[in-house]
Amino acid sequence: MFKHIKRLGADSLLYAFMNVGTKLIAFIMLPIYTRLLSGTAEYGMLDYIDRVTSMLMFLVIFGTDSALAYYYFEAKDKKLKEYYVRTVMMFRLVILAVIALVFFVGGDWLSELVLRESGYTNLLLISIGTLFFDTILTLILTVLRYEFFTKRVVFFTVLKMLLIAAVSYVMLITIWPSMTGIFVARILSVGFVALLLFKYVIKYARPYFNKEMLIEILKYSAPLVPASLSFWVIINANTILLKNLGSASDAGIYAAAIKFGTLITLLTTGVQMAWRPFSMSLKDKENNGAIFSKIYMAILLVGTLGIMIVATIMPWVIKVLDKDFWEAYQYVALFSAATFLNFYYMIISLGIFFTKKTKYISYAFGIAAVINVILNLVLIPEFSIWGAVTAYLVSYIVAIIYIFNRSQKLFYVPVSGMKMIIQFSWAIASVIGIVYIQESSTISDFNIIYVWLFYLIGLFVVGIHKDLLSKVA
Incomplete structure (x- = not known):
């Protein structure tokens, strides 16, 4: 009993550290962005694109995070757990592929429709590319959390934020002193972290399709x-x-x-x-x-x-x-x-x-x-x-x-x-x-x-x- 209580306390402390750490990194970058970008309008567009991306992430996840939490712990067999993870991964990547195709075909017209301004198509596509790596990373870190690899979850989450902050700063003061530098820094940083977790990417991102399992997950997640x-x-x-x-x-x-x-x-x-x-x-x-x-x-x-x-x-x-x-x-x-x-x-x-x-x-x-x-x-x-x-x-x-x-x-x-x-x-x-x-x-x-x-x-x-x-x- 004491062992479980000790684990709960230790894990809670680590996750609290992770939350505070990531928020502090984001806060530190706020004045840097406002000073290095060209005014309130450009920062407003950066935030606006981020909110559009968060909506796309919502569509990609579609409530499957809660469904996976339920079925992962219900499954007693390790192979069955893996199949549930791969089913959720496949569903999310297919949805993301459809979104990417729509934005690629829609081009400047869709960019202007969504953002009310033209010339941001490339940034939207880079954001979707970042979303691809983030989709994979998010699910892998979720599984590691379910398996109580708390230190790994905290390490890679904070590392991702640190890399994005550091690379964004370097980009802004050297190559791209604009939003482009920030978006390129994000895709490079998230892609690098995904590379560090390559063995998990290979394990969980392999295509897998089970119609009954997918329906089961969606019935749970849709409400x-x-x-x-x-x-x-x-x-x-x-x-x-x-x-x-x-x-x-x-x-x-x-x-x-x-x-x-x-x-x-x-x-x-x-x-x-x-x-x-x-x-x-x-x-x-x-x-x-x-x-x-x-x-x-x-x-x-x-x-x-x-x-x-x-x-x-x-x-x-x-x-x-x-x-x-x-x-x-x-x-x-x-x-x-x-x-x-x-x-x-x-x-x-x-x-x-x-x-x-x-x-x-x-x-x-x-x-x-x-x-x-x-x-x-x-x-x-x-x-x-x-x-x-x-x-x-x-x-x-x-x-x-x-x-x-x-x-x-x-x-x-x-x-x-x-x-x-x-x-x-x-x-x-x-x-x-x-x-x-x-x-x-x-x-x-x-x-x-x-x-x-x-x-x-x-x-x-x-x-x-x-x-x-x-x-x-």
Whole structure:
């Protein structure tokens, strides 16, 4: 028993290191890209192509990651496990081949249709080439993770990110001081890592076809696609619509802001990984509801406090980027708020997971995705980036309220949903106040202290101190 617990702890620590490492590498490259590329428009196009590629990756995977996780562990025979992996690999590569053919035949016409600008066909094709190597690598690393080769997974994942960062930098300052250098660096780096894993490539990328097995996998994976699609829409629709309804420059500033906003995951990832086993261990304990209620409020308090800190310091932090991107600071705190909600829903959805009613997660984010698109279409033409930010945050608020209400009906936690809404809304109002002062040339930044007092007073008004300090019976 202790051996299994020790493995879980060690593996969790390594994966947490991997997550923090890859995000830090990406963050370090952000100011480099913004300074070496030619302005916000080019960086906006880079981010836009990346989002198109992420959509293609979604189509290639098509929910087969969850299906493979189930059938791989169900299969007791090693050969059968290999057949499942090769079936998934074949399915993904066939889908990718079709996509590549469409873009190759469509050429500049399809490039202009997708990107709203011509001259980027070669970059799209290079991206699809990178996607080819990434598709193979992703599945191989998944299998290594299933076999508990944690160190190998962490090593090759971090190596890939390091290579992409280093080669991109070299390309930008020598051969290609443009997006082309970044895309070429990516395909070279990912291809090199695939070469290092050549023995696994040979083992799992060999063609294999079993009609019954493929149907079995697709029957499992297809129902999961709507939920994954909803997440993709919420995350990416804002940038795509901002690029088409606004400008590439706006999309570039938006992309920089959201990358800063998602850095809050460096703090939430550890809690996220530990929460599910921790909560399950308390599932049948006496008076667990009182314990969960305190955790709900404590995490919400820490989260809103973090968002306030982000809003206060961002005008200085953003200066690591090129000055053309400095205006992005005003959006970062609200992106952090949305990112926090994307994490927080997993905390307050205990009833859904305890009772295995995970369909409500799909319902919640399906509704949120529709609201997100509608708000973007309505708000972006009038308010540009602020419209996209509003749509992003509101969609997550709707999703989390729906999830909390459903979860409470399935497993009641003695905590006031209204009090939680008031506390979060109070923090958002405070953030808006801070940004307003920072943007105003006639109001001294010293007045931010009063906004902080407003936020702190609000905590006592809603009585959060009583929730946290009361004893568990």
